[in-house]
Amino acid sequence: MFQTLKNFYHKLGSYPWFYKISGKVIPFVGVLSISLIVISSIWGLFFSPIDAVQGDVYRIIYFHVPAVSVSQVIYYSMSVAAAVFLIWRMKMAGVYIKSLAPIGAAFTFIGLLSGAIWGQPTWGTWWVWDARLTSTLVLFLFYLAIIGMQSTFASRKSADTAVSIITLVGVVNLPIVKKSVDWWNTLHQPASISISGESSISNEMLIPLLLSILGVYFFVFFTGLLFMRAEISTREQNKEWFKKLSSNN
Amino acid sequence: MKQHRLKRLYGVLFIVFCSALAFVLVYFAIRDNVNLFYSPSDLFENPPQGRNAIRAGGLVKIGSLRRSTDSLEIEFIITDLKKSIAVNYTGILPDLFKENAGVVATGYFNKSKMSLDAYQILAKHDENYVPKEVKKALEK
């Protein structure tokens, strides 16, 4: 078991292997993610029932929750990659961080934007400096710092090292984002979906929400693979295996 | 794990530990700004110093809302079920403002009258989502 995992880990670090496998996986993931997003959007926007307190406005939850949820998960995975890069010097981890950071930033931005649009009619304001909103903004700034630092170093290796350190520093912010609504008096409400206990959202509304979350996760998987392939091809364009591959096609 | 990798692992852990500590300290330092609002009990036990605007949050007491007939002036009481304070406000209220619903008022606190002259009212909603029909059926 351990040996298989170790083999898989070593294969994951190899550019040609990753390039070959990801090319096969991408079409399936793409179709799956886009169909899930379309189905859940239509379900959530037209067929799920009206909320008793907020009316139709609550439907923005089908965009807000998947976006902020995936933006945090992307950051967690990036910090694991950062630790792997710093300890084992696995180049693929650097590729992973560089490719996923723009996607994470985009989804954090969507989360902030949809939250503002939701906050205006319900709370009465676009933005408020409460702990949840501020810590999410800090997350967005960390993404921007990671993207910005990529181009400030002469060598690829030192850029990847510095970016990994910044990524690790920022991971401390994530538990704060998650727990802020419990630790402080915030305007933002606590989480509705609970894995361990009972969710405080009724089932007719919860199922399309879970579908949309799943769809967005697959979408990130899909775009992540695309971005990583693009990054690998720029880094390896002069290598033998890549030239052979592109001359075959 | 090999020796030099173990060393790098300790380095990584050291960075994460130090930045976690730093974040905790920063959040302690700005704790008063991070807590978005005072509850009415906080205002009684530990009234804010100085002339700064504060935020107070709680539930709108049932039957306490008074509207002026000729202007946009509004008066109501917010409570955390232990203590309550009065709030004055002039302006339009957010859609979700209702009696017995959560609200956060920003304004200047009047210690002698235990009231708040608010210039902004925000509605706070909870994390429960229930279909309208189900709620109607439950209330019958």
Place this chain on the structure above:
Amino acid sequence: MIYFIKILKKEFLIYSRKSSSFISPVVFFLISISLYPIGISNDPGILKNLAPGLIWITVLLSTLISFQNIFSEDYEDGSIELLLASGQNLSLIVLIKIFVNWIFSCLPIIILSVLSVFLLYFPQEGLKPLIISLLIGTPTICLFGALAGALSLGKNSITGPALMLPLSLPVLILGTQAINYSLNGINFSSNILLLTAILVFLLPIILFASVGALKLHFN
């Protein structure tokens, strides 16, 4: 472990034998503190208001003199090269160097800053925030100094201070603000917490960065 204790002892010995290392910052500090009343005014009302900023700036400048040279002697006699080749944990050695340097060049100044009560008519109730903010703020400045020293190794240029002073600005602002807050009866604990946060946050990053900078010189 024994190796690092030996290094610690060695550093202590070097600094205690080389009396100029801790006497020159002290002399610089005392002279400047006694020049202020002469140069500005000996009116207690004026000096009292300026005192927090004056003390902090003087401490900043006197650490500047000592921290330029944290690695230069080791560089000249070649021991840095030996350390790099030894395969020992360099960041820990750098940490020890910074710590010992702080004890010899900053600690005496911090103790002497009590004298400002007599020389600058500094109010006694401000002493507590002054000492605390200096104790927590100066190590951060020493970290900047070590990084600047590692970057400008063997070159006597203006790069060191030019790099270090702008970085130290937040520390200076928070430190003087803490003293002013406490003199005006406002709670200053949040400033101290922020100073601590800066120190803890920068410690690992600057240690690794200075080791990287040292290695750059021997590539």
